[in-house]
Amino acid sequence: MLNYLEGLNEPQREGVVNTEGPCMIIAGAGSGKTRVLTMRIAHLIKAHGVDPFSIMALTFTNKAASEMRERIEKEVGQEARNLWMGTFHSIFARILRFECDKLGYPKDFTIYDTDDSKQLVKQIVKEMGLDDKIYKPNVVFNRISGAKNKLVSWKEYISNPLFKADDESARKPRLGEIYKTYVQRCFKAGAMDFDDLLFNTNVLFKEHPDVLHKYQHRFRYILVDEFQDTNVSQYLITKKLAGVHGNICVVGDDAQSIYAFRGAEIENILNFEKDFPDLRTIKLEQNYRSTQHIVDAANGIIRNNTGQLPKNVWTANPQGESIELIQAASDTEEGRLVASAIFEEKMRKQWRSQDFAVLYRTNSQSRSLEEALRRMNIKYKIVGGLSFYQRKEIKDVLAYLRFAINPQDEQSFRRIINLPKRGIGPTSVDKIIMAAGTRYDGSIWEAVCRPAEYLPARAANAVLGFKDMVEAFRYDATRKDAYEVTRRVAKDTGIIKMLYEDKTVEGLTRYENVQELINAVKEFTDNPEVEDKSLTAFLQEVSLLTGVDQDKDDDPDKVTLMTVHMAKGLEFKHVFLVGMEEDLFPSQMMLGSRKDLEEERRLFYVAVTRAQSKLTLTFALSRYRFGRLTYGERSRFLDEIGPEHMNLSSRKVHTSTTKPASELSFARISAPTKKPTTLGARMAGAKPHKPSEGFAPSDPSKLAVGQKVEHQKFGFGTVEALDMDGMNKRAKVAFDKVGSKTLLLSFAKLRILD
Numbered sequence: 187m188l189n190y191l192e193g194l195n196e197p198q199r200e201g202v203v204n205t206e207g208p209c210m211i212i213a214g215a216g217s218g219k220t221r222v223l224t225m226r227i228a229h230l231i232k233a234h235g236v237d238p239f240s241i242m243a244l245t246f247t248n249k250a251a252s253e254m255r256e257r258i259e260k261e262v263g264q265e266a267r268n269l270w271m272g273t274f275h276s277i278f279a280r281i282l283r284f285e286c287d288k289l290g291y292p293k294d295f296t297i298y299d300t301d302d303s304k305q306l307v308k309q310i311v312k313e314m315g316l317d318d319k320i321y322k323p324n325v326v327f328n329r330i331s332g333a334k335n336k337l338v339s340w341k342e343y344i345s346n347p348l349f350k351a352d353d354e355s356a357r358k359p360r361l362g363e364i365y366k367t368y369v370q371r372c373f374k375a376g377a378m379d380f381d382d383l384l385f386n387t388n389v390l391f392k393e394h395p396d397v398l399h400k401y402q403h404r405f406r407y408i409l410v411d412e413f414q415d416t417n418v419s420q421y422l423i424t425k426k427l428a429g430v431h432g433n434i435c436v437v438g439d440d441a442q443s444i445y446a447f448r449g450a451e452i453e454n455i456l457n458f459e460k461d462f463p464d465l466r467t468i469k470l471e472q473n474y475r476s477t478q479h480i481v482d483a484a485n486g487i488i489r490n491n492t493g494q495l496p497k498n499v500w501t502a503n504p505q506g507e508s509i510e511l512i513q514a515a516s517d518t519e520e521g522r523l524v525a526s527a528i529f530e531e532k533m534r535k536q537w538r539s540q541d542f543a544v545l546y547r548t549n550s551q552s553r554s555l556e557e558a559l560r561r562m563n564i565k566y567k568i569v570g571g572l573s574f575y576q577r578k579e580i581k582d583v584l585a586y587l588r589f590a591i592n593p594q595d596e597q598s599f600r601r602i603i604n605l606p607k608r609g610i611g612p613t614s615v616d617k618i619i620m621a622a623g624t625r626y627d628g629s630i631w632e633a634v635c636r637p638a639e640y641l642p643a644r645a646a647n648a649v650l651g652f653k654d655m656v657e658a659f660r661y662d663a664t665r666k667d668a669y670e671v672t673r674r675v676a677k678d679t680g681i682i683k684m685l686y687e688d689k690t691v692e693g694l695t696r697y698e699n700v701q702e703l704i705n706a707v708k709e710f711t712d713n714p715e716v717e718d719k720s721l722t723a724f725l726q727e728v729s730l731l732t733g734v735d736q737d738k739d740d741d742p743d744k745v746t747l748m749t750v751h752m753a754k755g756l757e758f759k760h761v762f763l764v765g766m767e768e769d770l771f772p773s774q775m776m777l778g779s780r781k782d783l784e785e786e787r788r789l790f791y792v793a794v795t796r797a798q799s800k801l802t803l804t805f806a807l808s809r810y811r812f813g814r815l816t817y818g819e820r821s822r823f824l825d826e827i828g829p830e831h832m833n834l835s836s837r838k839v840h841t842s843t844t845k846p847a848s849e850l851s852f853a854r855i856s857a858p859t860k861k862p863t864t865l866g867a868r869m870a871g872a873k874p875h876k877p878s879e880g881f882a883p884s885d886p887s888k889l890a891v892g893q894k895v896e897h898q899k900f901g902f903g904t905v906e907a908l909d910m911d912g913m914n915k916r917a918k919v920a921f922d923k924v925g926s927k928t929l930l931l932s933f934a935k936l937r938i939l940d
C-alpha cells in the first residue's frame with residue numbers, strides 16, 4: 187500500500203482514493219478533514235498521475251495553504267509547487283490577471299486594500315455634497331461590500347425597491363448612487379477592491395462562456411477546505427468551475443461556522459446536496475487531535491445548539507488531564523496566571539513555547555497577556571494582528587500624550603496635528619516644521635503658538651485651535667495623574683467619539699483598544715505600589731515594556747496569541763482560552779437572538795477544539811472596562827462543560843523568587859504521571875543521580891555551549907544552548923541518560939567538568 191494511506195482510517199481512505207465525482211465531508215473538529223484533503227491531492231498526483239496544474243485547492247488563509255503545500259511536497263516532491271492552491275482571493279486574482287482585459291481592466295490592475303477603498307468612498311461622499319456623519323465611509327463601504335458578496339451589482343441595487351426602502355429607512359437614500367460612482371471610479375482608476383476579485387470573477391464567467399469553458403476544462407479537480415465559511419459569491423464560482431468535470435470535494439464542519447457576520451452562508455452545505463445530486467458524502471467520526479476530556483466537553487457544548495447536523499465524534503486518545511479552570515481576581519492577575527502557567531508547564535513537561543496558544547474573544551484582551559508574558563521573558567507572537575502598543579489607534583493616543591509632555595517631538599506632532607481631521611494639510615505641516623527650523627530656533631511648539639506669522643489665516647486658525655487644546659493637556663499633565671490626562675485626551679481630541687461612531691467590526695475593535703489603553707492607565711494609577719502616578723511615569727513604563735520589539739524577532743519558538751476567529755483549523759498542545767465571562771464571551775453584542783448566541787457558541791466550540799493535550803479556561807472576577815473597575819460574572823458557557831471534565835485550579839502567580847514552583851517542575855520531570863502531593867513524595871518519585879563526591883555547583887555565568895556538566899539528579903550532559911537574558915536565565919542540556927532538558931539556572935545545580 188502507498189505509505190501515506192497507512193496513516194488513515196477507513197472512511198478517511200475512502201475520501202482520499204475515490205477521486206472522481208462530487209464529494210462532501212462534513213465532520214467534527216479534529217477528525218482529519220484537512221488531512222484527507224491534503225492526502226487526496228497527493229494521491230491524485232502520485233497514484234493517478236494528475237498534473238498539479240489542473241488541481242485547484244482553496245483554503246481559508248494563506249498560512250493554511252502553505253502548510254498544506256509543504257505536506258504535499260513531502261509526498262510528491264517539487265511538483266507540489268505547481269498546484270493552484272491558496273485563498274479564494276489570491277487564486278482568483280491570479281485568474282483575473284490573465285483575463286481582466288475582457289472586462290476592460292488593464293492587465294496590471296491595482297488591488298485596493300480596505301483603507302484605499304474607504305478613502306475613495308469618503309471622497310465620493312464629499313464630492314456629492316453629502317453629510318459624512320450620515321454617510322460614514324465605513325458604513326457605506328460595508329454596505330457596498332455586502333452587496334458585492336451577494337453578487338448584487340450597482341444596477342440591480344439601484345433598481346431594486348427593497349434596497350431603496352431599506353436605505354430610506356436608514357436615512358441613507360443615496361447609497362445606491364454612491365455604490366455606482368464608487369464602482370465607476372474604481373474602474374476608471376484600473377483598480378479592484380477585495381470584493382471585486384470574487385465579484386468580477388463571477389461576471390467574467392457569466393459574460394464570457396468561452397473563458398469559463400477554458401477554466402472548467404483546465405481544472406479537473408477542485409477542493410475546498412473550511413467550506414462552512416464560504417459566501418455566496420465563492421460558492422457560485424466553485425460550482426461553475428466544477429461544471430464540466432464535476433470533481434469537486436468540499437470539507438467542513440457546520441458546527442464551526444463563525445463568519446456569518448461577514449456573509450458566510452451555512453446554507454451552502456445544504457445547497458451543495460441539491461446542486462450535486464450524485465454526491466458522495468463521507469462521515470468522519472474519530473477525532474485524532476484531542477484527549478477524551480476535551481472531545482467530550484466539546485460534544486457537550488455543541489449539543490446546546492439546535493440547528494447543527496447530528497454528529498457522533500469520539501476519540502481513542504487517552505483521557506488526558508481534566509480541563510483546568512482558573513479564576514483570577516482581575517484581568518491583570520489573569521494575564522499573570524496564564525504567563526506563570528505557561529512557564530511552569532514548559533518546565534514540567536519540557537514543552538516549547540510554540541506548543542502553547544492563548545485565545546481571546548476580542549483583540550483588546552491581548553494587552554494584559556502581552557504585559558505578563560513580557561515580564562516573564564516568554565516570547566510570543568500575535569497572529570493576524572499587531573501587538574497592542576503597535577496598533578494605530580493606540581499609537582495615535584500615545585502620540586498626543588507624548589506631545590503633551592514634550593512638544594518638540596516631531597514624530598508625534600506629525601501623527602496628531604491633523605488627527606482627527608481639522609483641515610491642516612501636509613503642506614501646512616511642512617510649513618510649520620520649516621518655520622520651527624528657520625524662525626523659532628527649532629521649536630515646534632513656538633511655531634505652533636504663532637502660526638499667523640507664516641500661515642494663511644484659515645490654516646493658522648486651525649493650528650491655534652490645536653494649540654489651545656494641547657495647552658490644556660499640558661496644564662493637566664502638571665497637576666493631574668496620568669489617568670485624568672489620558673481620559674481627557676481621548677475625549678477632547680474627538681478620537682474616542684470618532685471610533686465610537688464607526689459601527690463596523692474594525693471600528694469597534696479600535697474603540698475597544700483605546701478603552702483598553704485607558705484601562706491600562708487606570709490600573710497604573712490605582713496600583714498602590716506605584717508612587718509616581720504622573721503621565722511621564724506612565725509613558726516611561728510603556729516604553730520600557732515595549733522596548734524590545736518582539737515582532738521583528740524571527741525565532742519560531744513563541745507562544746501564539748490570537749483571537750478565536752483566527753485560530754480556526756489550527757491545533758496546539760496546550761490552549762488557554764481567557765476572558766470566560768458574561769458579556770465578553772459570549773459577547774455582549776451577540777446576546778440579542780438565539781441565532782447570534784448559537785454563532786457565539788460555535789466560536790466557543792472552535793476554541794475548545796484547538797487543544798490537543800490540555801485546555802485551560804480562565805475568567806476574571808473584575809476587570810477595568812471604560813476606565814472603571816467592573817465586576818464580572820463567569821460565562822454561561824462554562825456551565826455547558828460537564829463538571830466531570832473540569833477542575834478548579836489553585837495556580838498561583840509565579841515570580842522568579844518563588845522557589846517551590848520551580849522545584850515542582852524538576853520533580854515532575856522524573857515522575858510525569860504521578861500527581862505528587864508533598865515535596866517529599868515528589869522527590870521519592872525521582873531517581874536521583876548519585877553525584878560525584880563533594881558536589882559543588884559552579885558559577886552559572888561561567889557556563890558555555892559545548893561544555894560538559896554534571897547535574898545533581900540528571901547526571902552528566904553537554905550544554906546545548908544558553909539563554910542568559912533576563913531574570914529567567916536557562917540552559918538546555920543534553921543529558922546522557924535522560925535526554926535534553928531545559929533548566930532554570932537560578933535553581934539547577936550544575937557543575938562544570940573540565
Ligand SMILES: Nc1ncnc2c1ncn2[C@@H]1O[C@H](COP(=O)(O)OP(=O)(O)OP(=O)(O)O)[C@@H](O)[C@H]1O
Pocket residue numbers: 193194195198213214215216217218219220221222439442473474475754755756757795
Ligand atoms: N488517521 C489518522 N491518524 C493519525 N492522526 C491523524 C489521523 N487523521 C488525522 N490525524 C491528525 O489529527 C489532527 C487533526 O486533523 P485535521 O487538522 O486534518 O482535522 P480537521 O478535521 O481538519 O480539524 P478542524 O475541523 O479543526 O479543521 C492532525 O494533527 C492530524 O494530523
Ligand SMILES: [Mg+2]
Pocket residue numbers: 219220221755
Ligand atoms: Mg481542518
